[in-house]
Amino acid sequence: MPKTLIDNDILSKCVIFSLLNEMVVALGHPAAEIGVLGVVRFVISAKRLGKAQDGGDSAYGRLLSFLDTVELLEPTEEETAIAAELEALAIKHQVELDIGESQLCALAITRVVEQLYTGDKRAISAIEQLRDSFAPLSNLDQKLVCLEALVIALIRIYGHASIRDAIYLCRGTDKALDICFQCHNAEAEFTQIDEGLQSYLQSVLRAAPRVSKIV
Numbered sequence: 001m002p003k004t005l006i007d008n009d010i011l012s013k014c015v016i017f018s019l020l021n022e023m024v025v026a027l028g029h030p031a032a033e034i035g036v037l038g039v040v041r042f043v044i045s046a047k048r049l050g051k052a053q054d055g056g057d058s059a060y061g062r063l064l065s066f067l068d069t070v071e072l073l074e075p076t077e078e079e080t081a082i083a084a085e086l087e088a089l090a091i092k093h094q095v096e097l098d099i100g101e102s103q104l105c106a107l108a109i110t111r112v113v114e115q116l117y118t119g120d121k122r123a124i125s126a127i128e129q130l131r132d133s134f135a136p137l138s139n140l141d142q143k144l145v146c147l148e149a150l151v152i153a154l155i156r157i158y159g160h161a162s163i164r165d166a167i168y169l170c171r172g173t174d175k176a177l178d179i180c181f182q183c184h185n186a187e188a189e190f191t192q193i194d195e196g197l198q199s200y201l202q203s204v205l206r207a208a209p210r211v212s213k214i215v
Helices: 008-016 020-027 056-067 077-093 099-111 121-133 135-140 147-158 160-169 175-180 190-207
Strands: 004-006 034-037 071-073 115-118 144-146
Touching: 004 020, 004 099, 008 020, 008 034, 008 056, 008 115, 008 147, 020 147, 034 099, 077 099, 077 121, 099 115, 099 121, 099 135, 115 147, 121 135, 121 144, 121 190, 144 147, 144 190, 147 160, 147 175, 147 190, 160 190, 175 190
Parallel strands: 004 034, 004 115, 034 071, 115 144
Antiparallel strands: none
16 A cells, blocks of 8 residues: 555656655655555656656666556546546536645545645635535645645755756756746756745645645
8 A cells, every 4th residue: 555646747847857765765754665556657648757867768778677666546536536526526616636736635545645746736726615615625734745845855865956957957947946946047046946846836735735845
């Protein structure tokens, strides 16, 4: 049973940045206790990983090797029904929640995981807004973690310089991280990086105070 779920966005970016092993350490669980949707190998293509310094094909090989170490999850009928209900509620309330995020939320609800890492800030906000309309969503309180929170955890463990280098070499992968790490400015001070990351993180916490989590 996985303790942590990660979405395709965070997974693909960690592949591009060559930070998969570091990500596992930051998540706080061995790879075998990390879950990803089983369709991931078909959703994340070599082309999508093309900004990796070693090229999309090598990055895709790195992804496949990593997938051999984690738990690939297939939603049950119950979880598929929950995901469909979440998608219908999202349409009704006019918030953005795509099928992948709704499935991960359904898995997190039924399998009682400790945390769900998602690169989709809109999904975190959507879950907060839908929480009072769908009682099972209370199971996600203090469990949704955004990309910036993960990067802060990576910096805490590995230091600013190594994480900045990984992101700078693959600039253009994530706009918010490019801004936070000032990829236009090779002389950016670490305090400026911290301030940028905290600004994005605090924005998520304000938009979703019940379901978002700091790691």
